[in-house]
Amino acid sequence: MMKSKVKEPTPTAIAVPKVALALVHYPIMDREKKVVATNITNFDIHDIARACTVYGVERYYLVHPIQEQQMFVDRVLDHWRVGQGAKFNPYRKTALEQVKPVKTLEEAMKDWGHPREKTLFIGTHARPVGGAREYSLAEIRERLKEPEMALFLIFGTGFGMTDEYMKSMDGVLESIRGAPPRDYRHLSVRSAVSIYLDRILGPW
């Protein structure tokens, strides 16, 4: 066989990044900046699970310290996974397969099982968070090209997670800005999750 200067073809298929997502219900700020626990809502379970399934997110954790709230999630999941809902709408069953209620982010990370040192543990917020390292979306996309690097993306409810809580993460993502001149930034968390997943994992 003739030797050739032509190099081996570079693999062009880009591996889909490994991503998990959490929706946090404590510690959350209310409109008066008091620290509260928010209620888990049915729409947050469904809409975010569906967006996660579209973008190939591996796990969606609903984080709440109170057992009754976790039991509410289990009742919803049972209905759609094995109850009447599974027959009524099989697409919904698929979307809810990766959903899991947990007490804390630590429990979620342990359940997911990806090594902490190979995970970007990143919060999101509508406004800059003082003292937290800010990541641009471009930077996150770049980091996810590193071998085995994964993303654990964390969203708040209510008026957002407390600054202290977010400062314990590796950093926070740049905010989604509103159109000029108003810069209105009050997206529902369901919309924010959808837009961030599209910007990080969408076919750009």
Next chain:
Amino acid sequence: MMKSKVKEPTPTAIAVPKVALALVHYPIMDREKKVVATNITNFDIHDIARACTVYGVERYYLVHPIQEQQMFVDRVLDHWRVGQGAKFNPYRKTALEQVKPVKTLEEAMKDWGHPREKTLFIGTHARPVGGAREYSLAEIRERLKEPEMALFLIFGTGFGMTDEYMKSMDGVLESIRGAPPRDYRHLSVRSAVSIYLDRILGPW
């Protein structure tokens, strides 16, 4: 004064495109492909109004032929615009200012008042629509740079608008594809609106 070869500086500020949005509740397909009217939901009003406000959309129309359903929208709007809700959450009042219930798309276009010949009247769907002209997102963004060109973007509920209804529009937007290998495409309409607005109007 000395004549110079230096040109006038080109204006760099890009005008924000003029956009209106409609959420259609009839004629809609149900899971068995029967044509139905769907109910207007509270979350569709709020989440989509908030996304519209973030991206500078001028009007958000809830399209339903039945008067009782329009009255439901009016009751929700009254609560947040002038009732208890306006005091409780002024951000929500801002988001709901541009929301309006209408009977048909024609009524919405008339209310908006932008000339039909300067409006791209575009539907959205999770799957390709046989017989409809498909627009890529890049093409829409390019067209919106034309002087006075505006976009009227139309979303369905349930399992989507009927093909006949969409064929009467100027075209349909390319679908949001799911991650390989599954290509799951069952986003909530709230998520789909958020992602499309970001792709068309976001700071890319």
